Amino acid sequence: MIPRIYVPADSGALALGAEKVAKAIEKELKERGVEAKIVRNGSRGAYFLEPMVEVATAGGRVAYGPVKPSDVKSLFDSGFLKGGHHKRWLGSPDKIPFFAKQTRLTFARCGIIDPLSLDSYKSHGGLNGLQNAVAMAPADIVKQVTESGLRGRGGAGFPTGIKWKTVLDTAGEQKYIVCNADEGDSATFADRMIMEGDPFVLIEGMAIAGIATGATKGFVYIRSEYPHAVATMNKAVAIARKAGVLGVNVLGSPNAFDMEIRVGAGAYVCGEETSLLNSLEGKRGVVRAKPPLPAIQGLFGKPTVINNVISLASVPIIMDRGAAYYKDFGMGRSRGTIPIQIAGNVKHGGLFETAFGLTLGEIVDDIGGGTSTGRPVKAVQVGGPLGAYFPRALFDTPFDYEEFAKRDGLIGHAGITVFDDTADMLKQARFAMEFCAIESCGKCTPCRIGSTRGVEVLDKVAAGIEAEKNLALVTDLCNTMKFGSLCALGGFTPYPVMSSITHFPEDFKPAPARVAAE
Amino acid sequence: MTMQAASTEIASRTAAIIDEMKGLEGPLLPILHSIQEEFGHVPKDALPVIADGLNLSRAEVHGVVSFYHDFRAKPAGRHVLKLCQAEACQSMGSDAVAAKVKQLLGIDFHETTRDGSVTLEPVYCLGLCACSPSAMLDGEVIGRLDDEKIEEIVAEVRS
Numbered sequence: 001m002i003p004r005i006y007v008p009a010d011s012g013a014l015a016l017g018a019e020k021v022a023k024a025i026e027k028e029l030k031e032r033g034v035e036a037k038i039v040r041n042g043s044r045g046a047y048f049l050e051p052m053v054e055v056a057t058a059g060g061r062v063a064y065g066p067v068k069p070s071d072v073k074s075l076f077d078s079g080f081l082k083g084g085h086h087k088r089w090l091g092s093p094d095k096i097p098f099f100a101k102q103t104r105l106t107f108a109r110c111g112i113i114d115p116l117s118l119d120s121y122k123s124h125g126g127l128n129g130l131q132n133a134v135a136m137a138p139a140d141i142v143k144q145v146t147e148s149g150l151r152g153r154g155g156a157g158f159p160t161g162i163k164w165k166t167v168l169d170t171a172g173e174q175k176y177i178v179c180n181a182d183e184g185d186s187a188t189f190a191d192r193m194i195m196e197g198d199p200f201v202l203i204e205g206m207a208i209a210g211i212a213t214g215a216t217k218g219f220v221y222i223r224s225e226y227p228h229a230v231a232t233m234n235k236a237v238a239i240a241r242k243a244g245v246l247g248v249n250v251l252g253s254p255n256a257f258d259m260e261i262r263v264g265a266g267a268y269v270c271g272e273e274t275s276l277l278n279s280l281e282g283k284r285g286v287v288r289a290k291p292p293l294p295a296i297q298g299l300f301g302k303p304t305v306i307n308n309v310i311s312l313a314s315v316p317i318i319m320d321r322g323a324a325y326y327k328d329f330g331m332g333r334s335r336g337t338i339p340i341q342i343a344g345n346v347k348h349g350g351l352f353e354t355a356f357g358l359t360l361g362e363i364v365d366d367i368g369g370g371t372s373t374g375r376p377v378k379a380v381q382v383g384g385p386l387g388a389y390f391p392r393a394l395f396d397t398p399f400d401y402e403e404f405a406k407r408d409g410l411i412g413h414a415g416i417t418v419f420d421d422t423a424d425m426l427k428q429a430r431f432a433m434e435f436c437a438i439e440s441c442g443k444c445t446p447c448r449i450g451s452t453r454g455v456e457v458l459d460k461v462a463a464g465i466e467a468e469k470n471l472a473l474v475t476d477l478c479n480t481m482k483f484g485s486l487c488a489l490g491g492f493t494p495y496p497v498m499s500s501i502t503h504f505p506e507d508f509k510p511a512p513a514r515v516a517a518e
Numbered sequence: 519m520t521m522q523a524a525s526t527e528i529a530s531r532t533a534a535i536i537d538e539m540k541g542l543e544g545p546l547l548p549i550l551h552s553i554q555e556e557f558g559h560v561p562k563d564a565l566p567v568i569a570d571g572l573n574l575s576r577a578e579v580h581g582v583v584s585f586y587h588d589f590r591a592k593p594a595g596r597h598v599l600k601l602c603q604a605e606a607c608q609s610m611g612s613d614a615v616a617a618k619v620k621q622l623l624g625i626d627f628h629e630t631t632r633d634g635s636v637t638l639e640p641v642y643c644l645g646l647c648a649c650s651p652s653a654m655l656d657g658e659v660i661g662r663l664d665d666e667k668i669e670e671i672v673a674e675v676r677s
Contacts, residue, residue: 011644011645011646011659012645012646012648012649012659012661014658014659015646015649015652015659015660015661015662016649016661016662047648047649047661048648050649183645184642184643185643186604186605186606186607186642186643186647187605187606187647188643188645188647189645189646189647189648191645192645217543224551224588225641225643225644225645225654226645227657228659260542262544262547262548263547263548263551264547264586264588265547265550265551265586265587265588265589266586266587266588266641267585267586267587268642279547280544280547281544282544282545282546282547282572282582283546283582284581284582284585285585285586286585299544300543300544341647341648342648343606343647343648343650344605344606344609344610344647344650345609345610346648349647349648349649350648351648372610381605384605385604385605385642415606415647417605417606417609417647418609419609420609423609428605428608431605431608435604435642438642439642441585
């Protein structure tokens with residue numbers, strides 16, 4: 001058997017030099033006259049170990065990382081094709097603590113298989129869910145998804161099955177499945193990883209959604225900042241079409257479903273579902289008022305399921321293993337698993353899929369290993385730019401939709417950014433307002449004007465001008481934005497702002513000593 | 519080429535793109551992406567052609583083009599360098615990275631160097647948040663930026 005070497009082509013691995021490593025391995029193979037196949041897999045998600053190269057040996061896969069191009073020669077010298085020892089040797093990936101502690105359902109194949117090999121996908125359990133679905137009545141598929149307890153992983157946490165039921169029950173000649181892959185939140189990269197590392201699972205999930213609701217056409221709206229994900233998804237759709245996974249007879253059944261990949265154009269607000277629909281239609285990405293719900297009048301006014309990548313990519317395993325299997329993981333009303341993305345100033349950054357229920361402290365300290373700078377953790381922003389900053393005092397909060405809401409936070413798309421004690425929370429609060437001003441679609445006043453005024457008022461606080469009075473003004477403004485905005489952009493910008501003011505009041509006090517010293 | 523000829527050329531190439539993509543559902547964004555790929559920006563002379571081709575008003579087309587950060591009204595430099603300025607990168611010092619790059623290139627965000635070699639832009643998240651601070655140079659992703667990598671990038675765009 002020809003040895004197989006796995007070198008990730010995931011964007012995160014590429015950003016850390018995976019392409020140069022692959023080239024160096026290729027060159028070394030040639031020079032040594034050794035025959036081996038280089039597979040460009042996705043990433044398993046441990047970015048502190050990327051580029052992580054793996055070789056398939058008789059005793060299973062052996063990982064090495066982080067590999068630099070300059071390590072390649074010595075890797076060959078140490079016999080790494082047979083799993084030989086080397087300073088970058090990590091052993092079996094399954095035994096690396098970061099992976100061993102995870103429960104991988106949605107990401108079961110990511111980083112393991114060749115993303116563009118349908119055979120590889122099938123041999124790891126792929127298409128079982130769709131195979132089951134084509135033999136079922138639509139209402140039964142919807143029932144199974146509802147019973148699994150799956151909730152929208154984009155951030156809103158709305159039960160996926162209920163959304164699907166509304167579309168199934170709404171009459172319409174044409175219905176659509178739209179996948180929201182406009183993953184714009186800082187600290188999140190789960191959608192990108194799955195699209196680059198296991199694109200067929202998303203295609204399978206969308207085909208199941210189509211069959212369950214009577215939709216025959218799907219769109220994946222991917223942000224333009226993800227060129228590699230766009231390329232992989234386009235290739236995967238073409239392969240799936242050729243293999244009859246997509247088309248007029250999905251897996252030989254009478255169900256038709258096909259899909260297209262569309263690319264965004266750099267507007268953060270298009271991650272909001274109604275503005276995404278407008279963008280797909282070729283309009284300005286302006287938010288629509290709800291009702292009507294997209295499930296009733298969505299894309300081109302037709303009944304539309306709009307789900308996040310991870311929601312759709314979690315459906316195949318639910319259809320394969322059953323609702324009870326999935327529901328068994330998790331806590332309270334947060335069922336199943338959640339791919340937590342640990343980012344920012346953290347030692348062990350990456351994607352960690354686990355059942356709901358770990359505390360924030362366990363995630364940051366035990367799994368993340370604290371800050372990469374080695375300084376104390378000051379704040380953790382949970383849920384992207386619209387999520388609250390949590391201090392260490394709230395590290396006992398379990399990762400669960402309701403528990404975070406109780407503490408004036410949100411889990412959003414499950415990205416967490418760690419900051420060390422050099423962070424200036426007034427600066428972070430100001431950035432939240434500034435970001436909202438840059439990305440506001442402009443339709444509603446609290447968001448469009450409130451964000452700009454928010455920046456100005458926080459600047460006054462920073463300059464020590466009537467700090468107390470101006471902080472009261474910011475609080476009042478946040479209240480207006482929270483309750484008066486049309487969507488989550490203006491409505492949730494108050495979360496990072498107010499949590500900074502509440503939990504880190506010392507950063508908002510006038511600093512006469514500092515001013516005088518300057 | 520005279521102005522007249524240039525604008526005729528833009529119109530005909532734009533018309534060809536529209537012809538090819540008109541059949542898509544919601545064709546405007548794919549068309550604008552193709553036009554930007556063809557010309558490096560979305561030329562003003564292309565707008566009336568799009569409006570005609572898709573039966574929209576010029577105002578509607580202008581509204582869409584101007585809404586999205588990606589579409590350029592004028593060509594970029596030979597290289598485009600995007601520096602992530604979102605929270606995960608902030609936590610790892612993206613402010614200092616931006617300041618250094620700006621100083622080395624002598625330009626601010628949204629500007630192009632005088633020699634036309636590079637355009638510098640902020641970007642809010644490249645999805646490389648576990649290897650921040652990050653950047654994208656002409657579509658190529660770069661993580662864990664440090665002084666050495668910054669100097670490499672600057673040397674590359676200057677060469």
